[in-house]
Amino acid sequence: MVYASRYGSDLSVPETWEKHNWERPYVFLKKLEIDYSQGRHDFQSHRYLLDKLVSGYNLKHAISRRSFTSVAEHELPASVLDALLRCLYQALAQETHLFAGVVTHGVQGWADAAWLLDHTPRALKRSDRASDTEVVAKIIQGQEWARGKGITVLLGINWQFAIDAFVEPDIAYARALLDVGRVGHALLLEGQHHGLASRMTPAVHEETASQMLRLSEERDVLYAIRLVFPG
Template sequence: MVVSCFQYHRSTSYDRDRMEGHGLDWENQPSVFKEYPGIEPIPLPEPGPFPEKNLSELLRQEKLDPEGFTFHIKALSTLLFLTYSLTGKARQGDGFFYFRSVPSAGALYPAELYFTANGLAGLDDGLYHFSIARHGLHLLREEPQGKGAESGPSLTFFLTSIFFRSCWKYRDRGYRYCLLDTGHLLQSLVLAAGSMGASLSCSADFPDNQVNRFLGLDQEREVCLAVAEVPMRKESVLGVIPESEKLSQDMVDASRVALKETVYSAPVEAHKAGMSIRRGNEESLPAMVYRLGPSPDHWEPLPSFSTWHEVVQYKDAVLSRRSRRNFFQEPMPEPAVHGLLDGLLKGTSENTRQFVGTGVLVNNAGSREPGYYLLDSKTESLGMVKEGPFMETMAHICLDQAWLANAALHFLFMADLGALEERFGPRGYRYAMLEAGRMGEILYLTAASMGIGCCGIGAFYDEEARQLLKLDKNTRLLYLVAVGPVKRA
């Protein structure tokens, strides 16, 4: 029985001497598209026009005007397209594999996107599921037109994850990927909204059971992990979600994505352990980068990065984003290194800093000496922990994926899980993993905007990684993102 998310993380750690291989049940491969039998999707208008902005502009934007988003269905279509869309296809067996704008471990895509709309021109008020396959909407709950109109229009997104999609391949470790992938999608949504002039208020704190019931989820299979609102109302929509009636069993059963599913207990139990919210003291914790264990002898302030070497605008970076592994040993130009660091600095909030610390393994990148560094996003400085080559050793730790040794940089997202659990309870694990995923998404899009490769890694021998990075006993590597020049086809 999992009662602690730190316990869950430890129990799903990979150990080189205890790894048990397992085959995949191809007869029950999960569908990556959620459908609602009997509910025909409402087609959305063709998306566009698209914002002509660079990613660097979006990340540097100051807090936006809450009324900056125009509430109509055409704008919603564009927002959803930029957030989560099919961007290409390749033949796979007897069918096709569809690339998406957002990365996913094993291309299993556990994340789903729902929203409630009120007062949005061209769309009836209600709860909707976004069908990425059809670029359309499944209407799940109708709301009387004009209800809540006195509070103004509202748009609230709910990001969920279907356990079995990830657990089919990764088994009990799958909950890690569900959280990271939801973080990817959340950051994609934030950037898409920002590109259209809207700010989002994001939260991982909400009444789980009430929200899951409202969305019509089978909580053994699918759960809500994050909420994001366009803050137009004085009060959050979360505060007025009623104790809603249960949706029809057919709708609830839509959380099932294979004929025969194994319900892996560890992810379900870990998630339930984190359902209680323990915020209490609202004072932020000290920055996580100072609580990991290693400490640089000195911190070097980073130069001001006025421009990046962007070769495509934000929209094209979204559409061209891929997980690229064909790194080769070529020096990464200094402007590209600056862009990656600046993207993380500008995309890191106070919230991120208290939950996740960032490290960098440098191989062949600009003028930096090879070594292991920590990044302090608040003071915008970099400190070397240890000089020397690390890439081959880290590639060995990442399940001997030799291609990782050719990357120019490995970005490391780490957290003291013991301290987070002590302060926030098991839910602190959600906060850290979601933030790690969000930072990974920033790197993916920053790399795509500059025409370089990027690939996230959540599979590694956990204790070996802890020892290599000199992390304290309760601190763990959560996510590694490799970046560097790639060979062109």
């Protein structure tokens, strides 16, 4: 894992950020600010997110950020997973420095298993490692909302493509943190369109996620989002 460091740079961390041990996110933000100010990247429209807001969605419902505390007992239709996978593939086709894994539990016609999405070429590969709710709970640091039927999406950075796109590792990592949040928001909106509630966290246990998805060394999981029918 590559992290930004304040040492050896000319970035001055404000006292409040330093007091609360926020040096790392501050450095990320400043590096991104400098990167954008130098005009290194063209503006992108992020159609995979914009489409969710202009194609018949109820905006008031979409921004309600509906979360869940309990999970319905009935299975999820396969059509719901299909819609989420389409959303993911659309996003990954643009955010080529990211990757995604999907864990299914209680989806009609699908095994309870973990799947790795590749978009170049497009493929969905099943992992042969354990992927039950206990494993998912460990990935999200033991939080109880891993339990029950639902779909868990894990988003992360593919360093092989990220360095090619952004050159500097700190910039690549900081951009990935922003971009997985945007992709997660697109999934949240897609899920709400199908009646799903969601919860998400950047607090992931990377080693467990890597083992479950059989990830190579150049891939790191950064973000988890779980989508369910609320109970």
